[in-house]
Amino acid sequence: MEGTGVVSGLAYAPVAWVRRPEPPSLTGPELPADEVETAMEQFRLAADAVVEGLEHRAAKSEGDASEVLKMTAGLARDKAWRKSVNRHIKSGVQPVNAVAKATEEFVNLFLKAGGLMAERVTDLRDIRDRVAARLEGRPEPGLPEPSEPVVLLADDLAPVDTAGLDPELFVALATELGGPTSHTAIIARQLGIPCVVAVGKMNLLEEGDVVLLDGGEGTLRLGADPEQAKALVKQDLERREKIAAWSGPARTKDGHAVQLLANVQDPAGAARAAQSEAEGVGLFRTELCFLGTATEPSIDNQAKQYRGVFEAFAGHKVVVRTLDSGSDKPVPFATLADEPNPSLGVRGIRTLRINDGLLSNQLDAIKQATEGVDVEAWVMCPMISTLPEARDVTRQIRARGLKAGIMVEVPSTALLIDQFMNEVDFVSIGTNDLTQYVMAADRLSANLADFTTPWQPAVLNLMARVAEAGARKGKPVGVCGEAAADPLMACVLVGMGMTSLSMAAGAISAVGAALSEVTLEQCQAAARAVISAFDDEQAQNTARAILNLS
Known part of the structure; x- marks a missing residue:
């Protein structure tokens, strides 16, 4: 059975299905x-x-x-x-x-x-x-409680279930729905659990069937030879142990330094990420501090949240993304209700159209939070699509003595990247949205999962274009989307010329270990090859052949 592999790794175990309860009825006895x-x-x-x-x-x-x-x-x-x-x-x-x-x-x-x-x-x-x-007085639905390691199967997993997975019991997972940037894929990647999504014909598998799941190939195999399967899993375990033993800072085999950074969302998450091998923060998602806030927090309240992140990474770089509300992050004080197409609507920097004080207040709070803290604060704005937007936000950020950047996630920005580079100090590529917008495909659609992978040659070409512009202008180019957490893709991105990669802290060791096994020349050769690939599968296979990662 074939799907889309999103977390590499092998597992050989019986399957256990997540069975969601029957949905409650739409009708019932009348309420007095x-x-x-x-x-x-x-x-x-x-x-x-x-x-x-x-x-x-x-x-x-x-x-x-x-x-x-x-x-x-x-x-x-x-x-x-x-x-x-x-x-x-x-x-x-x-x-x-x-x-x-x-x-x-x-x-x-x-x-x-x-x-x-x-x-x-x-x-x-x-x-x-x-x-x-x-x-109804019942326990909330959840995961099965197996007595032995299992491969978890589901039509689609709720975020609560995925976040609660114990990797010792649930050694791999596969879903019939979802895509490479679905919540299931994102959390599985952070936990390091081999994962395949958008698997066809998976409903043919019954509880207890023993399968070999390959997260790299994106396959589930029923009836694999037990001895061969166990040998393959043993090899994969050795690979994972090598990852666990890796320590930073990240360098290629020939000594080329690569800055690996953490994605964080609040002071508590930053404190945990600071215990990893992260050299700083490449994406501080500020909106997640305020999802439950009905009104815009004061500058002092915002500064308190930001300071906690800065203090956790004192002495390091912290890249703060200004409020990215709208679409799937409906911050009450910065989101339009009932938009017909939210992902193409008032989101990111466009929320200034409905509340023009949001950015200046947030920048004041960020500046206030840096006072007395030894931190290198960079600020970038999301969903920038025009040069006037870039010039305006850069002016406001620099006026507060902060380094000014933008997210590259709208195709117009990637196409005009040389002109944008003249306006900013740095850029960071958000691969999730860039891929979705370039390929015109809903990134959770199981039917379109092959479109919504950053291995698509069109997406690779745009990312390479951005990296080349950064090199010409002498300005940093980072990647903070899910692509950065894929060890194979990370090597390709380094070959393109990306100066930093930001990801969930749990993914840093796998990326660092992969980089330590390849030379910069190999990475550059892979980067040149993939942009000429016929399709996403050929791009991935070509990179794997050139890099020869274990």
Whole structure:
């Protein structure tokens, strides 16, 4: 069975299916009028309990897992969704059925919107099932509890389930849906669990069938020779042990230095990332500090959050991304409601069109947070697509004595990169959105998973174009999308001339270990070869052949 491999590695074990509960019915017995207030309170308590549980898990998680859990908690907290549930309860619908009806309304809206909003449908239905379970006095749905290591299978995994995976028990996972930048893929990559998504015909596998999963090839094999399979897994285990033993700073085999940085979302996550081999922060996602905030935080409150991250990486570089709200990150005070196409709408820097004070307040807070802290603060703005935007934000950032940069995630910016380089001090490529926009493909669509990989030659060409422009202008070019966490792709990016790679802290050792096995010349040869590839598969195979990574 073939799918899209998103985390390399091998596992040979019986399969265990995640079986989601039957969704609650849209209809039921009528709710008596004198029970409406009690029912609304029952719903509030159930939804609040789900939010509390998600936020508790987020606090214990790190990196992308924590981010995804916070975003999912935001759905359970969402005022519009709760208002819709209460509206149905007031009309005489039982609370469980009201939750189902309101959720289905939002599911239809999200699917109609497409893009990043459609990606949230799995998350929204997971919230529905958890709140319904609370209302009915049942345990919230979750993972199976195997007594031996298993390969976990699901149609699609909810973020809560993926973030809670124990790699000792769940040695690999595969899903029928999803794409290379889905929540399942992102968290699996952080945890280092071999993972394949968008697998066809996986429903033919039954509980207990023993399979060989290859996350590099993107395959599941039933009926593999047990001895051969175990030998392959043993070789892969040796590879992983080598990764675990790696220590920075990162260099290629011939001594070329590569700055490996961490993606963080709050002070707690930064403190955990500081214990890794990260040399600094390449992406501080500031919006994730404020997903649950109904109104814009004061400059002092923002500065307190930012200072915690700066203090965790004192003496190092911290790249702060200004507020990237909208689309799949609906920050209440910086997101338009009911946008017909949110991923192409008012998001990132475009939120200044509805609240023009957001950027100046945030920059003041960042500047305030640096006072008294030995930190090299760089600031970059997301979703920049025109030269006037770049010039304006750069002027404001530099006015506060900070290094000014932009994200390259809109194709127009990559196409005019030489002119953009004249305006800024540095750029960072967001490969997730750049790939989605270049290929015009929803990045969670299982049917389009082969389009939404950064191995697509068109995406590789644009990234190489950006790196070359940075070299000509003598300005740093980083990568902070999911592509940076792929060890094979990381070597190609270094060959293109990227000066830094930023990723979940848990992925740094794998990337560092891969770089230590190749020369800069090999990386450059791979980079030259992949941009001429016929398709994504040929690009990946060509890079693997040239780099010969173990």
